[in-house]
Amino acid sequence: KFQEQEKEKEQEQEQEQEQDEDQDEESIISLLLSDTEPKGKKHRAPKRVLAFVRVKPTAHFAQDMIRLGSDNKSIEIYIQKSPRGGAVNNSQTDWSFKLDGLLHNTSQEMVYETVAKGLVSRALQGYNGTIMCYGQTGAGKTYTMTGTTSEYRNRGIIPRAIQQIFKSAAEFLNIMVTVRISYLEIYNEALFDLLAPALGRGCKENQLSVIDGPQGVYVKGLSIHPVSHEEEALHLLFEGETNRVISEHSLNKNSSRSHCIFTIYIECRSRDYTNHKCLKSKITLIDLAGSERLSKTGSDGQVRVEASYINKSLSFLEQLVIALADPKREHIPFRQSKLTHVLKDSLGGKCNTVLVTNIYGEAEHVEETLSSLRFATRMNWVTAEPVPNGPFYQEASVKVLEEEIQLLKQELIMQNSLTDNSLMSYNPLTTAQRAEIKSQVQKYLRGVIEEIDIVNVRQIQEVFRQFKVILNQQEEEVESRLWSKYGLRYMIESGSSSSFDLCLEKEQEDMEGTTDKDEDLEQEDDAGTLEIESPPTSPIPRGKREAKKDDEKESSRSPPPETSQDESSQSKTPTTDLEEEEEGGDQDSDEEPTIPSSEDFQNLRPPVSKQEAFELFKKVTGQEIHRIFRDNKRILIAKKKRSHAVAQEINSLKQQMEAIKEALEAQKQKRRQEGQYMDEKGQVIIDEEEFSLILKLKGLKEEHRAGFTELQDLKAEIQYCQQLLDKCRKRLISEFEIWYNENVRLPKDVKKALEPGGNIRPGMVPLKRVMCLDEDVQDKFERVQETALPDCPGSVSFYKARMKTDQKQTFNRTMAALRKIHRKPGLVPAAGKKKGLSFLPLT
Numbered sequence: 085k086f087q088e089q090e091k092e093k094e095q096e097q098e099q100e101q102e103q104d105e106d107q108d109e110e111s112i113i114s115l116l117l118s119d120t121e122p123k124g125k126k127h128r129a130p131k132r133v134l135a136f137v138r139v140k141p142t143a144h145f146a147q148d149m150i151r152l153g154s155d156n157k158s159i160e161i162y163i164q165k166s167p168r169g170g171a172v173n174n175s176q177t178d179w180s181f182k183l184d185g186l187l188h189n190t191s192q193e194m195v196y197e198t199v200a201k202g203l204v205s206r207a208l209q210g211y212n213g214t215i216m217c218y219g220q221t222g223a224g225k226t227y228t229m230t231g232t233t234s235e236y237r238n239r240g241i242i243p244r245a246i247q248q249i250f251k252s253a254a255e256f257l258n259i260m261v262t263v264r265i266s267y268l269e270i271y272n273e274a275l276f277d278l279l280a281p282a283l284g285r286g287c288k289e290n291q292l293s294v295i296d297g298p299q300g301v302y303v304k305g306l307s308i309h310p311v312s313h314e315e316e317a318l319h320l321l322f323e324g325e326t327n328r329v330i331s332e333h334s335l336n337k338n339s340s341r342s343h344c345i346f347t348i349y350i351e352c353r354s355r356d357y358t359n360h361k362c363l364k365s366k367i368t369l370i371d372l373a374g375s376e377r378l379s380k381t382g383s384d385g386q387v388r389v390e391a392s393y394i395n396k397s398l399s400f401l402e403q404l405v406i407a408l409a410d411p412k413r414e415h416i417p418f419r420q421s422k423l424t425h426v427l428k429d430s431l432g433g434k435c436n437t438v439l440v441t442n443i444y445g446e447a448e449h450v451e452e453t454l455s456s457l458r459f460a461t462r463m464n465w466v467t468a469e470p471v472p473n474g475p476f477y478q479e480a481s482v483k484v485l486e487e488e489i490q491l492l493k494q495e496l497i498m499q500n501s502l503t504d505n506s507l508m509s510y511n512p513l514t515t516a517q518r519a520e521i522k523s524q525v526q527k528y529l530r531g532v533i534e535e536i537d538i539v540n541v542r543q544i545q546e547v548f549r550q551f552k553v554i555l556n557q558q559e560e561e562v563e564s565r566l567w568s569k570y571g572l573r574y575m576i577e578s579g580s581s582s583s584f585d586l587c588l589e590k591e592q593e594d595m596e597g598t599t600d601k602d603e604d605l606e607q608e609d610d611a612g613t614l615e616i617e618s619p620p621t622s623p624i625p626r627g628k629r630e631a632k633k634d635d636e637k638e639s640s641r642s643p644p645p646e647t648s649q650d651e652s653s654q655s656k657t658p659t660t661d662l663e664e665e666e667e668g669g670d671q672d673s674d675e676e677p678t679i680p681s682s683e684d685f686q687n688l689r690p691p692v693s694k695q696e697a698f699e700l701f702k703k704v705t706g707q708e709i710h711r712i713f714r715d716n717k718r719i720l721i722a723k724k725k726r727s728h729a730v731a732q733e734i735n736s737l738k739q740q741m742e743a744i745k746e747a748l749e750a751q752k753q754k755r756r757q758e759g760q761y762m763d764e765k766g767q768v769i770i771d772e773e774e775f776s777l778i779l780k781l782k783g784l785k786e787e788h789r790a791g792f793t794e795l796q797d798l799k800a801e802i803q804y805c806q807q808l809l810d811k812c813r814k815r816l817i818s819e820f821e822i823w824y825n826e827n828v829r830l831p832k833d834v835k836k837a838l839e840p841g842g843n844i845r846p847g848m849v850p851l852k853r854v855m856c857l858d859e860d861v862q863d864k865f866e867r868v869q870e871t872a873l874p875d876c877p878g879s880v881s882f883y884k885a886r887m888k889t890d891q892k893q894t895f896n897r898t899m900a901a902l903r904k905i906h907r908k909p910g911l912v913p914a915a916g917k918k919k920g921l922s923f924l925p926l927t
């Protein structure tokens with residue numbers, strides 16, 4: 085009877101699937117977006133999560149242990165009785181599983197057709213879909229989900245799903261499809277955004293969290309990237325792939341040790357703008373970490389920790405699946421792990437869910453295979469009643485807001501006419517009005533007018549904006565004057581490669597000065613101004629100068645002409661003036677990042693000096709990071725000043741307390757000499773003066789305690805700010821180095837190649853690629869395009885995206901190598917020379 089029921093269900097499912105496929109995708113979406121209710125297909129028999137098994141190809145398939153059924157759905161496992169079981173051996177020896185399909189010796193294309201194609205086309209019709217790969221480490225989960233990123237033919241489910249979506253979208257005439265992408269990694273129960281910019285990926289501030297919102301579960305802080313074509317989406321996938329945490333492992337050297345969730349968000353709307361409805365859905369593609377046993381992997385240290393996290397989260401996933409499959413269960417344990425929490429609305433329920441269980445065919449892995457098949461069966465029991473997400477009116481909410489704004493504007497106009505305030509305007513400023521405000525601000529600054537009349541909020545905002553522009557211009561001017569006059573010239577002339585270290589050392593000293601003693605705090609301002617304020621001769625803090633002297637003597641470099649002590653004192657005054665002009669004398673402690681100059685730079689010096697280039701970089705490409713650096717620096721200086729002031733206050737409180745204690749002692753002495761009075765309880769009666777002294781002392785003690793706590797807090801904050809500043813400085817310098825190498829500096833032989841008659845024609849090859857001539861991916865791509873692509877036109881986006889990712893990686897490697905060889909003059913970077921690119925010919 086059970087088998088009959090199963091059969092009926094299967095037939096029903098197949099019929100529905102056929103019906104879905106028969107109907108034109110676009111017309112289904114149009115129907116959903118229209119105001120008429122979609123007919124039929126309302127009362128479907130409950131579906132289940134589909135479970136497929138994919139066997140990794142092997143030459144040693146254990147035929148006697150793993151038997152694949154001829155129906156291509158059943159699989160039997162046979163394990164010989166343990167000889168240790170004795171005469172009465174009841175342990176089970178064979179197991180039989182029936183799932184939705186076996187994928188044995190199946191191509192990637194076939195896997196996609198069987199597992200994902202229908203789910204993806206239903207996602208375009210508003211159904212959420214989830215595909216999850218589960219299995220032992222190295223069994224082929226990533227191969228199934230992503231495939232090989234170097235070969236088009238072996239691409240996995242994700243690139244194929246992307247292709248299908250964009251292909252369908254291009255065929256729709258009346259429906260507009262918007263696609264967005266996110267890529268989340270769960271590693272040791274921590275969430276990572278694989279597509280976040282490098283700067284923010286590991287940042288504490290960028291920490292992600294799983295939130296249960298009214299619209300479902302989402303990951304707060306996860307970046308979601310709009311993509312307009314296949315190549316762009318694939319490039320994001322490849323980029324995310326390179327960011328995955330890879331760890332050495334005895335079973336699989338490139339084994340991924342994390343769960344990865346690639347999500348494609350789809351939004352369909354009618355091109356007919358009178359229809360404001362929008363249909364949203366998402367496809368969640370999950371590549372789980374390997375379900376290996378700790379004892380078998382023989383891992384230790386970090387990998388063992390990873391494995392224990394993986395096993396825990398997979399066991400929570402199993403518990404979740406068991407609970408989902410049990411209709412009587414009221415509580416579903418979603419929150420047990422990050423993985424299960426993130427997948428709360430992606431398993432079963434209203435969404436189409438497919439599980440691919442990857443297994444090995446070899447005898448040695450049969451136990452894991454058995455446990456993977458058990459998981460697949462459990463998952464197969466989970467019921468799912470997929471329903472499309474309801475279309476919603478996006479523009480409608482915008483319209484409501486627009487109407488409200490209009491109403492409020494009218495109310496304001498009425499209010500103003502009642503209060504006789506006709507100058508009030510609520511429209512954006514025109515160019516002429518902006519120009520007028522600018523001229524007013526300039527007049528105000530020159531003293532031509534004494535006040536700027538306030539008209540409305542927009543005008544006030546514009547006035548402030550203009551002030552900011554002028555302030556920024558002045559800051560830059562003053563800064564470049566300072567740099568060109570003092571700091572930079574020294575750096576060029578001394579060619580000191582250790583200046584950067586010295587800066588860091590000095591900062592450390594500043595830090596200690598701030599947190600230790602008050603006297604140190606006194607000196608801090610002086611020491612802090614060294615880099616800018618002191619003459620070019622001594623970028624070394626005073627305390628360090630003596631220690632460094634001997635080293636300097638030994639150094640073969642001759643000191644720059646400005647190294648005499650006398651000149652140092654002379655050059656101090658104008659710098660101080662400039663500082664005051666810039667920030668009211670606040671520029672005291674933390675120096676600007678200085679460029680680590682190098683010997684090879686001396687040899688390969690381009691017409692633009694490195695420091696000039698740095699100035700330019702800060703104003704243009706590095707403007708934002710430089711601004712952040714400066715902001716952080718200001719905050720740090722303010723905190724240090726406050727800390728200084730609090731320390732002084734504490735000292736003065738201490739002195740006052742000492743004085744009061746002395747006065748109290750004197751008062752006591754006097755009382756004893758004059759004879760003291762006692763009350764009925766035998767307690768000494770003190771006079772008013774002594775009482776007021778005691779109260780004062782108590783008050784001072786409280787103040788002292790509060791001050792001390794504030795000082796402690798400030799110390800912690802200063803330390804934190806300092807770390808931020810260090811990070812910022814390093815980032816600014818490294819970004820500059822890359823930019824500089826890319827835009828200004830070219831190795832001699834590359835320059836030669838660029839000369840007329842050389843191998844490269846200027847302007848034809850981007851400079852970043854000039855650095856890796858030995859790996860011309862572009863050329864390879866063009867060659868492949870000419871020969872093989874006509875047979876496989878669909879692969880263009882795939883290879884273009886792959887090439888883009890390869891180029892980026894090669895460029896990053898080259899730049900890293902460039903930075904390393906700074907001390908070897910004239911060397912051409914040969915990044916990647918040893919290792920060929922993973923770009924393979926089209927097959």
Ligand SMILES: Nc1ncnc2c1ncn2[C@@H]1O[C@H](COP(=O)(O)OP(=O)(O)OP(=O)(O)O)[C@@H](O)[C@H]1O
Pocket residue numbers: 139140141219220221222223224225226227228336338339340341372373374375442
């Ligand atoms: N069906 C297959 N055909 C060809 N090669 C395969 C197949 N399945 C897996 N492989 C190869 O086996 C190796 C391991 O596969 P893969 O990285 O996909 O395993 P995994 O299950 O994702 O491992 P992990 O759990 O460590 O992430 C890869 O080199 C992959 O190319």
